[in-house]
Amino acid sequence: MAKWDCIIVGTGPAGLGAAFALKKSKPDHKILIIDKEQYSTGGLRNDCKMNFNFPIGFPIEYWNKESAEYYLAQVTEILKPPIMDKYRLDVYQKRAEKLNVTLLNIKQSHLGTDGGLKLIKELVSTLKEKGVEFSLGEEVKNVADNNILITEKREIEYKNLIVAPGRKGFKFLQNIMNTMDIPYSDNSIDIGIRIELHEALYPIVKDYYDPKFIFPEKVRTFCTNSKAAYVVQEKYISNDGVEYFSVNGHAWSDVSKVNNLANFAILKTFKLTEPVASGQKFAEIIGLQANLCGGGHPIMQRVGDFRMGKRSKVETFNDDLYDLKPTLKSCTPGDISLVVPYKIMKSIWMSMKLLDTIIPGILHPSTIMYYPEIKMYGNKPVFIDDNFQAKKNIYLVGDGAGTSRGITGAWASGIRAAEGILKS
Numbered sequence: 001m002a003k004w005d006c007i008i009v010g011t012g013p014a015g016l017g018a019a020f021a022l023k024k025s026k027p028d029h030k031i032l033i034i035d036k037e038q039y040s041t042g043g044l045r046n047d048c049k050m051n052f053n054f055p056i057g058f059p060i061e062y063w064n065k066e067s068a069e070y071y072l073a074q075v076t077e078i079l080k081p082p083i084m085d086k087y088r089l090d091v092y093q094k095r096a097e098k099l100n101v102t103l104l105n106i107k108q109s110h111l112g113t114d115g116g117l118k119l120i121k122e123l124v125s126t127l128k129e130k131g132v133e134f135s136l137g138e139e140v141k142n143v144a145d146n147n148i149l150i151t152e153k154r155e156i157e158y159k160n161l162i163v164a165p166g167r168k169g170f171k172f173l174q175n176i177m178n179t180m181d182i183p184y185s186d187n188s189i190d191i192g193i194r195i196e197l198h199e200a201l202y203p204i205v206k207d208y209y210d211p212k213f214i215f216p217e218k219v220r221t222f223c224t225n226s227k228a229a230y231v232v233q234e235k236y237i238s239n240d241g242v243e244y245f246s247v248n249g250h251a252w253s254d255v256s257k258v259n260n261l262a263n264f265a266i267l268k269t270f271k272l273t274e275p276v277a278s279g280q281k282f283a284e285i286i287g288l289q290a291n292l293c294g295g296g297h298p299i300m301q302r303v304g305d306f307r308m309g310k311r312s313k314v315e316t317f318n319d320d321l322y323d324l325k326p327t328l329k330s331c332t333p334g335d336i337s338l339v340v341p342y343k344i345m346k347s348i349w350m351s352m353k354l355l356d357t358i359i360p361g362i363l364h365p366s367t368i369m370y371y372p373e374i375k376m377y378g379n380k381p382v383f384i385d386d387n388f389q390a391k392k393n394i395y396l397v398g399d400g401a402g403t404s405r406g407i408t409g410a411w412a413s414g415i416r417a418a419e420g421i422l423k424s
């Protein structure tokens with residue numbers, strides 16, 4: 001007899017959302033959450049900007065407005081987000097509409113990286129009080145027949161399994177799908193650049209913390225940070241074991257870290273069709289190529305240099321005439337036009353021009369463009385029901401499985417899997 005009613009792999013928002021939902025309906029449910037990291041919990045550690053409107057973070061192939069709102073109400077109940085005010089939205093929206101650009105009006109909360117850590121502590125201690133067990137620093141390797149989960153340390157029997165390994169766990173998820181003969185299809189990918197600039201050149205952030213602009217050609221702004229904002233790099237390992245980095249951004253709520261900068265991504269979404277089999281592989285090659293040209297790091301270039309068609313150099317950033325030093329110092333000054341595919345660069349540059357017309361500033365020569373920012377999602381499992389069950393008693397959720405693209409969507413998809421378990 002399995003000791004665990006449910007084992008959850010991953011302490012990110014999808015895993016936690018599932019645990020809260022299971023405990024709410026079945027307080028006696030025996031739940032074990034495993035994470036390979038020594039600490040909890042996934043992407044809540046990064047900036048913790050939460051969006052509370054469909055379709056932000058909710059892939060439309062799995063969600064509609066009604067279902068997202070139904071689950072968001074439950075997410076709100078647990079996370080109790082302080083929603084931020086917005087100002088002058090109508091002004092920005094009017095300017096955007098004229099250019100065929102949409103500015104979405106999204107309910108947002110922002111805790112910052114430090115605020116996120118505080119929230120995590122509270123959530124984990126609440127779950128522990130409810131009897132949920134955590135095993136941190138234990139990597140799950142695969143799943144075997146007869147409801148057995150294989151970790152690096154042991155084999156554990158489960159009645160139900162929720163796998164929520166996040167975007168970085170897409171290879172592990174792929175392993176499970178291969179082992180369990182779960183069919184899948186290729187997922188879309190997002191590729192783009194991260195912009196860093198003086199907050200004064202992007203003043204909308206004082207009115208709307210993370211403005212979501214949707215441009216033509218499937219381009220959008222994503223993950224805006226300001227006030228105490230920093231660009232970071234994330235490590236990925238390619239299929240052939242080569243290390244490369246993608247950029248990202250976050251902000252602190254701590255006033256001692258204020259730098260009055262802003263950063264945000266401009267991403268283009270696309271899905272490859274035949275004969276190219278894997279969007280992930282394509283994205284990986286793009287990442288590797290950029291890192292090759294950057295000597296093992298992402299590339300950064302001033303907008304001023306980009307416009308002049310010349311590379312940025314170390315001196316460009318050292319003898320900075322604009323008083324804007326890059327916050328991600330390990331990036332290599334270079335020429336992103338050498339490595340960004342034409343179609344992506346064309347759409348992004350057009351979007352930057354549109355944005356500069358809506359909020360004049362981002363095309364200032366000092367603005368820094370970091371490349372690459374890549375969002376890869378695992379291959380999409382073919383689910384056997386609406387609760388993200390991919391094989392009997394195995395549920396695949398969160399960003400890794402492509403059922404979400406953000407904290408709130410991940411949490412909601414965890415709840416949806418929990419509901420499936422409760423139904424069965």
Ligand SMILES: Cc1cc2nc3c(=O)[nH]c(=O)nc-3n(C[C@H](O)[C@H](O)[C@H](O)COP(=O)(O)OP(=O)(O)OC[C@H]3O[C@@H](n4cnc5c(N)ncnc54)[C@H](O)[C@@H]3O)c2cc1C
Nearest residue numbers: 010012013014036042043046049140166169398399406407
């Ligand atoms: C720098 C950065 C900033 C971000 N900022 C925001 C933001 O402000 N707002 C927002 O909505 N989203 C943000 N995101 C995205 C957000 O983090 C994700 O959408 C969200 O965390 C996805 O949740 P998840 O539960 O699916 O996966 P994750 O949060 O990634 O959690 C997955 C967990 O599974 C564990 N795991 C993976 N493989 C295994 C294994 N084999 N065995 C055991 N454990 C495993 C991982 O260690 C991890 O803890 C950001 C992401 C990054 C990287």
